[in-house]
Amino acid sequence: MADQPGSIDSTLALLESAGYVADRSLATVLFLALKLGRPLFLEGEAGVGKTEIAKVLSSALGRRLIRLQCYEGLDVASAVYEWNYAGQMMAIRLAEVGGPVDRDTLESDLFSERYLVRRPLLQALEPDTSGAPVLLIDELDRTDEAFEAFLLEVLSDFQVTIPELGTVKAEHPPIVIITSNRTREIHDALKRRCLYHWVDYPDAERELAILSSRVPQAAKRLSQEIVAFVQAIRKEDLFKAPGVAETLDWASALVELDAVALDPALVSDTLGVLLKYQDDMQKMQGSRAKDMLDQVQSVLRAHA
Amino acid sequence: MTKKTADQGEGRLADNIAYFARALRAAGLPVGPGAVLDAIAAVEAARIGMREDFYWTLHAVFVKRHEHSILFDQAFRIFWRRRALIEKLIAQMSPIAPGGAKEEKKPQAGALRVAEALTTPRQEKPEPVEKTEFFARLTVSDREVLKAKDFAQMSAAEITVTKRLIAEMSLPDDEVTTRRFLSDPRGRRIDPRKTFRRSLRGGGAAIDLAYRSPAVRHAPVVALMDISGSMAEYSRLFLHFLHAIAEKRRKVHSFVFATRLTNISRELTSRDPDEALARASKRVQDWEGGTRIAHALHDFNRHWSRRVLGQGAIVLLFTDGLEREVTRELTFEMDRLKRSCRRLIWLNPLLRFDAFEARATGIRAMLPHVDEFRPIHSLASMQELCRALSGEPTERSNPRQWLRAS
Numbered sequence: 145m146a147d148q149p150g151s152i153d154s155t156l157a158l159l160e161s162a163g164y165v166a167d168r169s170l171a172t173v174l175f176l177a178l179k180l181g182r183p184l185f186l187e188g189e190a191g192v193g194k195t196e197i198a199k200v201l202s203s204a205l206g207r208r209l210i211r212l213q214c215y216e217g218l219d220v221a222s223a224v225y226e227w228n229y230a231g232q233m234m235a236i237r238l239a240e241v242g243g244p245v246d247r248d249t250l251e252s253d254l255f256s257e258r259y260l261v262r263r264p265l266l267q268a269l270e271p272d273t274s275g276a277p278v279l280l281i282d283e284l285d286r287t288d289e290a291f292e293a294f295l296l297e298v299l300s301d302f303q304v305t306i307p308e309l310g311t312v313k314a315e316h317p318p319i320v321i322i323t324s325n326r327t328r329e330i331h332d333a334l335k336r337r338c339l340y341h342w343v344d345y346p347d348a349e350r351e352l353a354i355l356s357s358r359v360p361q362a363a364k365r366l367s368q369e370i371v372a373f374v375q376a377i378r379k380e381d382l383f384k385a386p387g388v389a390e391t392l393d394w395a396s397a398l399v400e401l402d403a404v405a406l407d408p409a410l411v412s413d414t415l416g417v418l419l420k421y422q423d424d425m426q427k428m429q430g431s432r433a434k435d436m437l438d439q440v441q442s443v444l445r446a447h448a
Numbered sequence: 449m450t451k452k453t454a455d456q457g458e459g460r461l462a463d464n465i466a467y468f469a470r471a472l473r474a475a476g477l478p479v480g481p482g483a484v485l486d487a488i489a490a491v492e493a494a495r496i497g498m499r500e501d502f503y504w505t506l507h508a509v510f511v512k513r514h515e516h517s518i519l520f521d522q523a524f525r526i527f528w529r530r531r532a533l534i535e536k537l538i539a540q541m542s543p544i545a546p547g548g549a550k551e552e553k554k555p556q557a558g559a560l561r562v563a564e565a566l567t568t569p570r571q572e573k574p575e576p577v578e579k580t581e582f583f584a585r586l587t588v589s590d591r592e593v594l595k596a597k598d599f600a601q602m603s604a605a606e607i608t609v610t611k612r613l614i615a616e617m618s619l620p621d622d623e624v625t626t627r628r629f630l631s632d633p634r635g636r637r638i639d640p641r642k643t644f645r646r647s648l649r650g651g652g653a654a655i656d657l658a659y660r661s662p663a664v665r666h667a668p669v670v671a672l673m674d675i676s677g678s679m680a681e682y683s684r685l686f687l688h689f690l691h692a693i694a695e696k697r698r699k700v701h702s703f704v705f706a707t708r709l710t711n712i713s714r715e716l717t718s719r720d721p722d723e724a725l726a727r728a729s730k731r732v733q734d735w736e737g738g739t740r741i742a743h744a745l746h747d748f749n750r751h752w753s754r755r756v757l758g759q760g761a762i763v764l765l766f767t768d769g770l771e772r773e774v775t776r777e778l779t780f781e782m783d784r785l786k787r788s789c790r791r792l793i794w795l796n797p798l799l800r801f802d803a804f805e806a807r808a809t810g811i812r813a814m815l816p817h818v819d820e821f822r823p824i825h826s827l828a829s830m831q832e833l834c835r836a837l838s839g840e841p842t843e844r845s846n847p848r849q850w851l852r853a854s
Contacts, residue, residue, distance in 0.1 A: 152494065152501055172494065172504035179493040180486075187514060216759065217627025229640040236648070251648065288626070288665075288759065326514070327754050332478060335512040339490075342514045383750060423780075 148178050148205070162204035164196060165346075165353040173341040174201070183299050183320035185335055188343035190325050191387020193354075197343075198280035198321040207319065208277040212264040214287040220294065224304055225266045228259045235259070255308035265298055269314035276316040285324040292334050299337050346388060348375050354388060359395040369406045370395050372440040377418070377428065386418045394418050406441075408434040462488050465506075468527050472510055475519050479510055502528075598800055598825050600681040607685070613827055614688045620837030623664040624760045624790075635661030667760045667790065668699035672748060674767035675732065676706045676739040682797040682825060684725065686766055689830055691716055691724055701756040704732050705744035711752065741771045741810065745781035753788045762837065763789045766824065768798050771810035778810065782817035792818045794847070795833065799823035806850040821847040 149155040155178070156171040166174075174197070177184040186194040202209035212223060232254045239245045239253075262270070268279040284292070298304060299320060303313040322338060324330055346354060352371045355362065362370070370391065378385045386394075394417045403410055411433045419425045428436075469484045487509040496502045503524055511520050602610060631639055642658035671690050675683045687702075694700040694716055701713045715728040757763070763785065771778060786792045794814065798804055800823055806812055815821065820836065822845050823829040836845060 152497075168500060169504040169507070172501050173508040176490050176494055176505060176508055180490060182486075185512075219628050227641060227644070229644050232644055254648070285758075288628075290628070327758050328756065329513075332512060336480070336482070339508040340512045341508060342511075342517060 149175060151175070158204050159197075159200060162200040163357050164193070164200040165350055165357055166197075167346070167350060170197075170341060170343065173339055177339050178319065180339075181317050183322055183338040185322045185324070185330075185338035185340045186343050187324045187326050187340070189345070189385070189387055191389035192343045192345060193388050194323040194343050195280065195282055198278055198282075198323075201319065201321070202278040205275070205278070205319075207275050208272055209280060210264050210268045210277050210318070211280045211282060213282050214284050214291070216286055216288060218287045218291050222263055223265050223291070223294075224263050225306060226261045226263065227255070227308075228261050231259050257309070260306075260309070266304055266312065268318040268320075269298075269302060269304060269312055271315050276314070276318045279318040279320045281320065281322045283325060284322050284330060285327045289331060292331055296334060296337070299334070345378060345385070348372065351375065351388065351391060355391065355395055358392050359399060361399045362395050363404050365405055366398060366403060367395065368444055369437075369440060370398065372444060373406060373411070373437060374418070376436050376440055380427070382419070382424045382427070383421045384419070384424065390418050390420075406437055408437055411437055461491065465491065468506070468523070469510065471527055472520065472523050475523050477510060477516050477519060477523075478512070483509055597827075599685050599797075600825070610685065610827060611688050614685065614830065615692050617689075617692060617827075617831060617834065620693075620834040622667060622762070622837045622839055624667045625662040625664050628663040629660040630663045632659060632661040635659035637661065666698045667762055668701065668756070668758075669693060669764060670701045670756050670761050670789070671703065671764045671766060672744070673702065673704045674706065674739055674741065674744075675704045678739075678768055678770065679766075679797065683766070686795070686824060687716070687725055687728065701752075701761075702728075703748060703752065704728070705739075705741075705747075707740050707743070709744045709747040709752075739767070739771065741767060741769070741814075742775060742778035742781055745785060746777065749781055749784050749788070753785070757788045760790045762791045762793065764793050764795055765818070766795045768796055769794070769811040769814050770798075770808055771813075774809040774813050779813050779817070782814050786817045786819070791820070793820045793822060793833075793836070794818040795822055795824035797823065797825045799829075800825035812851070815847045815851055818847050820845040821850060 149158050152168070152172050152175045155175040156166060156168065159166045159171065159174070173184060176182070186197065188194055198211075199209060201207075235254055236250070239250055260266075264279070268277055281295070284295075301313070302317040303311050305311045320338075345351075348371055351374070352367060355367045355371060356364075359367075374386055374391045374394070394414065397414055397417045398406075398410070401410070401414070412429055415425055415428060415433065419428060465487050466484050469479045469487065473479045487506055490505050490509050491502070494501060494505045496505060506524070507517070507520055511517055597606070599607070599610070629635075629637065629639070631642055637660050639658040639660040642660075643655065646658055647655045669690075671686075673683055673686060673690075683704075690700055690702050694702075700716070701711070702716050703709055703711050703713075710732045712728040712731055715731055716724050718724045718727060765785075796811075799821070806815055822833055822836065824833065
């Protein structure tokens with residue numbers, strides 16, 4: 145188990161050691177979140193590496209990662225806890241067979257930790273030998289407001305109330321990372337309890353660093369072209385601009401195809417890895433992609 | 449540094465952060481007193497060494513929305529503009545007054561709002577409001593007359609009464625089922641938790657099944673309103689209608705467009721409809737200008753559709769459809785809009801004319817892509833809309849019938 149970083153620089157180094165190339169603003173927010181024990185709320189387009197931050201953090205700090213994937217209709221039974229009803233029923237029957245039992249003892253027996261099914265939020269509040277776990281609440285915007293309201297108690301006091309058992313409070317609050325793709329606005333009351341950070345697309349230099357750290361097999365020349373092309377394509381009027389995840393996918397795909405440099409045919413064959421909407425692909429197919437590629441390559445040549 | 453000066457330095461820092469928070473608040477960022485305490489704690493925790501770190505530390509605490517970043521950036525520049533100020537604060541020394549606001553060299557987006565916020569507020573005299581009170585208890589026949597009357601032909605007094613009638617209107621109760629469950633004695637699914645608790649009460653001998661059924665809620669409404677000149681008489685009353693729906697605990701996102709698309713959902717949430725409208729019209733700059741429907745729809749699809757069209761949203765598109773230039777873009781954007789929502793209802797005040805025919809190219813281009821095509825020129829048509837939203841069958845709404853007819 146690694147210690148929490150003591151400064152912004154060491155946070156930056158920590159992320160880097162785990163293969164995440166962060167910019168200083170992200171490191172600052174992350175450091176504050178760790179230091180102040182506040183949840184970190186990350187918003188940004190899909191595929192800019194929000195979820196990755198939590199994963200990297202858990203592996204770098206040697207903590208357990210508990211992930212709660214949100215979806216519409218997520219309720220307490222699947223997010224926090226549920227009772228093992230079948231087990232409880234069985235216990236009643238067995239108690240009956242054994243003769244008369246005291247009602248109160250039976251009840252306290254049935255509603256004990258033994259029959260409690262722990263879901264992610266409750267797991268995150270439990271003590272862990274390797275230190276407080278990293279709790280990733282992924283894509284919070286997919287749930288409804290009712291669940292958000294429930295999270296308020298968990299995030300401000302790090303406790304959960306179970307009517308039959310009482311309040312479970314975390315001894316060491318977990319490191320909470322919340323992500324949102326911003327398909328809707330999250331309520332201010334929840335955001336107020338968190339530190340907020342907008343994760344943007346990386347600039348060319350950082351994207352190249354990410355690419356060489358994640359797909360080291362790619363030739364230097366190819367990586368440069370990929371990054372320059374993706375940076376250019378993000379400036380186009382697209383419905384969904386490719387994120388870092390798409391860049392990495394594309395690079396791996398091109399490596400698999402044994403490419404050493406981009407050429408127009410290769411680009412239009414593999415464009416589906418980068419763009420996910422039919423009309424975006426149509427826009428970029430053919431001469432447009434070629435023009436862009438020519439431009440990118442001439443700029444790179446000028447720099448070389 | 450002695451302890452005394454350190455305390456003093458911290459005091460300065462705290463003061464300056466509080467001043468800065470006040471400036472942010474004036475610039476329109478929702479910054480509460482809690483955030484100031486957080487900011488002070490954060491700055492102390494971060495042990496700032498660089499200007500950039502200081503920036504991002506305050507940013508993490510004060511900014512809670514992406515669009516506020518730009519305001520924060522400007523405010524930060526103006527407020528902490530004296531280079532030495534931050535460095536001095538970092539050293540926790542020397543008393544420094546909060547920076548005054550002068551014009552930045554390059555005014556950037558958001559700069560005006562922030563600059564205004566940082567100067568002492570000018571006393572704005574509220575315009576004298578005409579107060580006219582109307583006796584809203586109309587006789588039945590008055591109501592009937594008013595109901596059928598075209599909004600455009602109403603007198604000011606009639607409009608005032610109409611506004612109140614809109615507020616009283618029985619609003620649509622269209623509900624969608626969610627994946628949550630509520631206990632319901634007539635439900636069809638067994639509620640294990642409740643069943644178990646119940647049978648335990650009786651000692652566990654008998655199992656008394658409890659049931660639950662899926663919870664329902666109102667689907668969100670997204671309104672896209674054309675506010676160009678030709679629609680003026682209708683758009684204001686339609687805004688009142690939206691305000692009435694928004695007030696009844698339902699989620700309403702409202703957008704207006706003429707040449708540019710503007711989101712006025714937040715402005716429409718204030719209690720008083722007239723105040724809400726005044727605030728909304730302050731935001732909207734091209735009130736009653738020309739129309740560019742395709743452009744506005746493109747903006748909406750690109751920037752907002754993924755954010756507001758979730759959870760089974762119904763889109764009310766309020767426009768006359770008289771687009772000057774009909775391009776392929778219009779059909780394309782209409783198609784995309786229809787594909788991204790549950791139901792697309794086109795409200796067109798032109799339908800007030802009995803002899804209306806779908807002749808205009810813009811209308812013909814848009815019609816195939818809507819689920820329903822309805823009038824919205826009188827109280828009666830608004831009520832009809834409410835009924836249609838509640839799922840009651842209504843006539844004359846199928847867009848195909850208009851395409852066939854002409």
